[in-house]
Amino acid sequence: MQHEQTLIFEVSRAGRTGYNLPTPTVPEVDLDTLLPASMIRQEAAELPEVSELDVVRHYTSLSTRNHGVDSGFYPLGSCTMKYNPKVNEDMARLPGFAHIHPLQPVESIQGALELMVDLQEQLAEITGMDEVTLQPAAGAHGEWTGLMLIKAFHHHNGDLGRTKVLVPDSAHGTNPASAVVAGFETVTVKSDERGLVDLEDLKSKVGADTAALMLTNPNTLGLFEADILEIAKVVHEAGGKLYYDGANSNAILGIARPGDMGFDVVHLNLHKTFTGPHGGGGPGSGPVGVKRDLIPYLPTPIARRAETGFTLDYDRPQSIGRIKPFYGNFGINVRAYSYIKTMGAEGLTRVSREAVLNANYMFARLKDAFDVPYDTFCKHEFVLSGKRQKALGVRTLDIAKRLLDFGYHPPTIYFPLNVEECIMVEPTETESKETLDAFCDAMLQIVKEAEENPEIVQTAPHTTVVKRLDETLAARKPVLKYERRQPSSIN
Amino acid sequence: MNRMEFRYLPMTEQDERDMLQTIGVESIENLLEDIPASLRETASLAAIGAPLPEVDLVRHMTKLAEKNVHTKSTPSFLGAGMYDHLSPSVMNHMLLRSEFYTAYTPYQPEISQGELQAMFEFQTMICELTGMDVANSSMYDGITSLAEATYLASAHTKKKRVVVSGAVHPEAKDVIRTYAGGPGLTVEYTDVNAGVTDLSDIDLTDASCLVVQYPNFYGRVEDLATLAKAAHEAGALFVVSSNPLALGILESPGALGADITVGDAQPFGIPQSFGGPSCGYFAVKKALMRKLPGRLVGQTVDEDGKRGFVLTLQAREQHIRRDKATSNICSNQALNALAASITMSALGKYGIRDMAVRNIQTAHYMKEALKTAGYAVVDEGPMFNEFVVDFGVDADHVSRHLLEAGIIGGLPLGSYETERKTQMLLCATELRTKEEIDLFVEVVGGMN
Numbered sequence: 001m002q003h004e005q006t007l008i009f010e011v012s013r014a015g016r017t018g019y020n021l022p023t024p025t026v027p028e029v030d031l032d033t034l035l036p037a038s039m040i041r042q043e044a045a046e047l048p049e050v051s052e053l054d055v056v057r058h059y060t061s062l063s064t065r066n067h068g069v070d071s072g073f074y075p076l077g078s079c080t081m082k083y084n085p086k087v088n089e090d091m092a093r094l095p096g097f098a099h100i101h102p103l104q105p106v107e108s109i110q111g112a113l114e115l116m117v118d119l120q121e122q123l124a125e126i127t128g129m130d131e132v133t134l135q136p137a138a139g140a141h142g143e144w145t146g147l148m149l150i151k152a153f154h155h156h157n158g159d160l161g162r163t164k165v166l167v168p169d170s171a172h173g174t175n176p177a178s179a180v181v182a183g184f185e186t187v188t189v190k191s192d193e194r195g196l197v198d199l200e201d202l203k204s205k206v207g208a209d210t211a212a213l214m215l216t217n218p219n220t221l222g223l224f225e226a227d228i229l230e231i232a233k234v235v236h237e238a239g240g241k242l243y244y245d246g247a248n249s250n251a252i253l254g255i256a257r258p259g260d261m262g263f264d265v266v267h268l269n270l271h272k273t274f275t276g277p278h279g280g281g282g283p284g285s286g287p288v289g290v291k292r293d294l295i296p297y298l299p300t301p302i303a304r305r306a307e308t309g310f311t312l313d314y315d316r317p318q319s320i321g322r323i324k325p326f327y328g329n330f331g332i333n334v335r336a337y338s339y340i341k342t343m344g345a346e347g348l349t350r351v352s353r354e355a356v357l358n359a360n361y362m363f364a365r366l367k368d369a370f371d372v373p374y375d376t377f378c379k380h381e382f383v384l385s386g387k388r389q390k391a392l393g394v395r396t397l398d399i400a401k402r403l404l405d406f407g408y409h410p411p412t413i414y415f416p417l418n419v420e421e422c423i424m425v426e427p428t429e430t431e432s433k434e435t436l437d438a439f440c441d442a443m444l445q446i447v448k449e450a451e452e453n454p455e456i457v458q459t460a461p462h463t464t465v466v467k468r469l470d471e472t473l474a475a476r477k478p479v480l481k482y483e484r485r486q487p488s489s490i491n
Numbered sequence: 492m493n494r495m496e497f498r499y500l501p502m503t504e505q506d507e508r509d510m511l512q513t514i515g516v517e518s519i520e521n522l523l524e525d526i527p528a529s530l531r532e533t534a535s536l537a538a539i540g541a542p543l544p545e546v547d548l549v550r551h552m553t554k555l556a557e558k559n560v561h562t563k564s565t566p567s568f569l570g571a572g573m574y575d576h577l578s579p580s581v582m583n584h585m586l587l588r589s590e591f592y593t594a595y596t597p598y599q600p601e602i603s604q605g606e607l608q609a610m611f612e613f614q615t616m617i618c619e620l621t622g623m624d625v626a627n628s629s630m631y632d633g634i635t636s637l638a639e640a641t642y643l644a645s646a647h648t649k650k651k652r653v654v655v656s657g658a659v660h661p662e663a664k665d666v667i668r669t670y671a672g673g674p675g676l677t678v679e680y681t682d683v684n685a686g687v688t689d690l691s692d693i694d695l696t697d698a699s700c701l702v703v704q705y706p707n708f709y710g711r712v713e714d715l716a717t718l719a720k721a722a723h724e725a726g727a728l729f730v731v732s733s734n735p736l737a738l739g740i741l742e743s744p745g746a747l748g749a750d751i752t753v754g755d756a757q758p759f760g761i762p763q764s765f766g767g768p769s770c771g772y773f774a775v776k777k778a779l780m781r782k783l784p785g786r787l788v789g790q791t792v793d794e795d796g797k798r799g800f801v802l803t804l805q806a807r808e809q810h811i812r813r814d815k816a817t818s819n820i821c822s823n824q825a826l827n828a829l830a831a832s833i834t835m836s837a838l839g840k841y842g843i844r845d846m847a848v849r850n851i852q853t854a855h856y857m858k859e860a861l862k863t864a865g866y867a868v869v870d871e872g873p874m875f876n877e878f879v880v881d882f883g884v885d886a887d888h889v890s891r892h893l894l895e896a897g898i899i900g901g902l903p904l905g906s907y908e909t910e911r912k913t914q915m916l917l918c919a920t921e922l923r924t925k926e927e928i929d930l931f932v933e934v935v936g937g938m939n
Contacts, residue, residue: 004797004798005604005608005798007608007611007612008612008832008836009612009615012839016839017839017841017842018579018581018836018837018838018839018842019579019837019838019839019842019845019846021577021842021845021846021849021921022577022849022921022922022924024849025924025925025926026852026853026855026856026924026925026928027852027856028852029852029855029856031740031848031851034851034852034855034873035712035740035741035851035873036873038716038742039712039741039742039873040740040741040742041738041739041740041741041742041743041844042742042746043743043746044840044844045616045619045620045738045739045743045840045843046619046840047616047619047620047835047836047838047839047840047842047843048836048839048840049839049840049841050836050837050839052579052581052837055581055585055833055836055837056581056584056585058836059585059588059609059829059833060585060588061605062591062604062605062606062608062609063585063588063590063591063605064590064605065602065603065604065605065608066590066591066594066597066602066603066604066605066606067590067594067599067602067603068589068590068591068592068593068594069589069593069594070589070590070593071590071593074593074594074595076595076598079595081593081595082499083499084589084592084593085499087545087548087549089587089592090549091548091549091552092764093583093762094552094553094556095556095561095563095564096553096555096556096557096558096559096561097552097555097556097559097764097765098561098762098763098764099561099562099563099575099762099763099764100559100560100561100562100763100764100765101562101567101569101573101575101763101765101766101899102573102763102765102766102767103569103571103573103902104560104567104569104899105890105891105894107891107894108559108560108894108899109559109560109765110558110559111554111555111556111557111558111559112555112559112765114555114558115555121538122538122539125535125536125537125538125539126536126539128533128534137631137632137635137767137768137822137824138631138820138821138822138823139821139822140809140819140820140821140822141631141635141819141820143819144673144819148669148672148673151672167814172810173809173810173811173812173813173816173821174809174810174819174821176813176814176816177809177810177812177813177814177816177818177819178809178819179814180814180815180816180819181642181673181674181816181817181818181819182673183672183673183674183675185814186813186814223525224525224526226525226526226527228527228530229527229529229530252534253536254534254535254536255523255526255531255534256526256527256530256531256534257530257533257534260529260530260533260534261530269822271822277592277593278592278593278594278595278596279591279592279594279824279825279826279827280591280592280594280595280596280597280606280609280825280826280829281595281596281597281606281628281786281822281823281825281826282629282631282768282822282823282824282825282826282827283631283767283768283822283823283824283825283826283827284822285768299669300665320669320672321665321666321668321669321672322662322665322666322669323635323666323669323670324631324632324634324635324666324767325572325632325633325634325635325660325662325663325666325766325767326573326662326765326766326767327765327766327767328766328767329631329767329768330764330765330766330767330768331762331764331765331767331768332767332768334552338548338552340539341540341542341543341548341551341552342499342542342543342545342548343497343499343542344539344540344541344542344543345535345536345537345539345540345541346541346542347497347499347500347542348536348539349536350497350500351500353519353523354500354502354519356519356522356523357502357507357510357511357514357519357522358502358510360510360514360522361510361513361514364513364514364515365513376525377514377516377521377522377524377525379522400599401601404599404601404602409599409602410599429499429500429502430499430500430501431501432501432502432506433501433502433506433509433510461601464601464602465601465604466600466601466604466793466797466799467601467793467794467795467797468601468793468794469600469601469791469792469793469799469800469801470791470792470793470794471791471801471803473791473792474789474790474791474801474803475789475803475804475805475806478780478787478789478803478804479789479790479791480611480614480625480626480780480787480788480789480790480803481611481614481615481618481625481626482611482612482615484615484619
């Protein structure tokens with residue numbers, strides 16, 4: 001049995017230190033003469049007292065208890081867990097990018113602004129939009145920003161009755177949440193038997209109160225919305241705008257552009273499609289692109305070409321305002337820019353074509369062993385249903401946990417919500433055929449186990465540092481921080 | 492360029508043939524037939540250009556980076572929400588353990604214990620510093636975290652009027668105003684008198700919250716206890732945005748009555764990176780625990796009774812609540828929360844205090860040096876590492892003059908408030924030396 005991992009607070013020993021400050025050059029002044037006693041902290045913050053090696057051992061140990069793309073295959077659907085190039089990490093750490101302050105005089109940040117303008121133009125080209133803001137910090141932030149732009153557009157036109165945002169039943173959870181936080185009501189649009197937007201249902205729900213339809217294309221089932229041009233027509237004729245959730249953009253680079261499909265607003269997840277990386281949950285970056293009629297409402301400021309060099313445009317009277325301090329997650333944007341430059345037009349097109357081929361190959365190998373809600377060619381990801389295995393007493397959750405024993409991160413499970421016992425697989429283009437085959441072999445073995453020896457699946461995982469964790473206990477009796485020892489004074 | 496020259500793409504021509512055969516189609520084009528032909532025709536990426544080999548890429552990126560003046564070679568006196576602090580070498584080395592940065596949200600806890608435990612420790616450290624009961628595992632940045640706090644306060648109190656100190660960061664005012672446009676909140680600002688929040692002309696009745704910054708935008712330490720009392724007497728929540736490094740010496744917001752404390756952990760070794768990504772934090776008193784936005788990590792046990800960690804109280808979050816959500820945050824700044832945790836671990840209980848003391852001493856030295864040289868400190872009073880000086884001439888001009896002399900000056904305040912055109916917000920951290928400060932004073936003195 002694996003040992004129990006200590007907390008950094010448990011490693012702490014009074015008097016041990018892991019830091020030093022620069023040699024002092026200014027005179028020491030007694031704190032009491034600089035601050036009134038009432039403002040000075042009385043009780044120490046109980047941060048750990050550890051040596052530098054303690055820090056190294058602790059975080060190294062934690063890292064070995066974590067699975068990343070570098071550890072092994074990570075086919076988490078809708079998350080695009082592709083390889084994160086090492087050179088991008090180096091580029092983001094160049095002192096001229098990592099150690100510049102956002103409020104420096106504009107002549108001292110020309111390289112950063114040039115990179116931003118270049119990236120904006122590249123993303124506009126990739127998406128088929130007219131202008132891009134890099135300010136949103138992540139996908140959900142981009143969604144919210146896009147909806148606020150649409151709201152500003154309608155309000156500017158005196159169109160105050162557009163209070164509803166249409167969202168398909170297969171949408172990411174952030175879509176309805178972003179709509180509500182932007183002050184809209186949401187209306188769910190059904191999927192039809194093809195797994196696509198039900199055109200008749202859409203027509204019955206779209207109207208004078210429609211602000212926008214939010215759509216992911218390919219959708220979360222990995223299927224291309226083949227009626228997209230008709231969908232756009234229906235929404236536009238009703239006076240609504242079309243919002244593109246870019247979570248699945250890895251399927252369409254150089255193949256089809258949201259701008260050409262009729263979308264008015266697009267967000268991209270640079271941490272997904274453009275190798276962010278994912279960072280254990282963030283930081284991401286969620287640039288938003290718009291068509292011409294929405295440009296006036298974009299957040300302030302926007303990096304632009306000037307007569308000489310580059311500048312920040314603050315003169316935006318119709319802007320929705322700032323949505324983030326400074327200019328977005330620049331460090332992530334540097335990585336994405338580095339990736340786009342590395343791949344070029346040819347490489348990006350191959351990215352999507354090979355992502356699609358990989359997904360279809362895996363689907364072909366796995367579809368007979370599972371129930372398949374939509375048996376058709378997919379794009380960059382596909383869904384299976386574990387209904388057949390559930391009938392044997394093995395749930396999709398069990399299959400996911402059993403995959404851990406084979407060294408894989410499982411696919412996304414129980415999403416989208418409109419597929420029972422859903423398993424959503426996204427291989428990405430950076431994985432080799434051998435990796436895809438080994439994963440398919442593992443899946444098929446688990447299917448066999450479910451039939452012959454279900455217990456081994458039901459009780460999985462067997463090889464991880466902890467077994468299944470009691471999530472009910474965690475929620476019922478929340479322990480959200482380490483309970484410290486007796487408080488002590490620092491003064 | 493033949494196909495294997497894309498080093499991130501492993502598919503060989505043989506692989507492609509074999510896979511197509513298994514699928515039962517002739518070419519990848521067959522897999523794309525459901526896409527309308529008109530879309531295929533216009534999907535050009537011509538403007539993206541040719542792929543760059545690694546050496547060419549590094550050359551190109553280095554050239555761009557070198558067009559920027561950076562704080563590794565040029566002393567900087569800019570703060571205003573983004574700070575030039577020491578970053579222990581150990582932090583970057585641990586951060587580059589790629590099991591952390593190439594993972595995503597820890598939805599499979601059995602193989603994400605490292606990330607989950609690191610977040611649990613981050614939550615603990617933030618609670619310790621702020622004096623709050625519960626902290627989440629990060630937000631985008633301090634300012635959007637503050638805007639989210641106004642959402643929480645309004646949802647909790649069922650009041651739509653937000654009162655914000657006039658002495659919070661101007662960009663925070665902008666973001667709060669933009670966010671308010673979502674659920675339809677109204678925002679009002681207090682006066683600023685003598686450099687600190689002045690409540691004498693504002694009515695807090697019906698306010699969901701009173702929002703203040705600590706130390707405030709002008710560098711001054713606010714009297715939190717008095718402000719908290721005023722907020723609570725009016726039935727409003729008291730929201731504090733705090734520089735967490737300053738909390739090494741300043742009394743914690745929790746001890747002084749804050750209901751919500753937010754801020755940015757960027758001072759803990761996270762590079763300025765032109766303003767982002769930084770690392771927002773969000774902490775509350777226990778009564779608000781189930782209304783926290785974002786991800787929370789909790790301790791539990793596995794089937795053998797062994798301690799482990801999971802994402803918990805997820806019923807609060809967008810992917811469960813969907814259109815009932817009060818926040819839509821999904822991705823956060825987990826990697827930077829890890830960076831901050833590593834730095835906080837290295838600094839430890841005494842380091843954080845010593846570093847904070849060094850900041851206040853360095854800023855104090857600079858303030859006194861400028862006073863001695865004849866410049867007026869604006870609204871002088873208790874401060875941390877920032878203060879405002881009036882140079883008597885356009886501060887933009889001062890800033891450009893300093894840049895020519897190889898110094899990144901402070902923030903000219905005229906860009907936010909025209910009546911402060913001659914004023915500059917200066918910051919001196921532990922990284923600034925006496926020599927650099929003396930040079931600053933000398934350069935400014937030689938301007939005319």
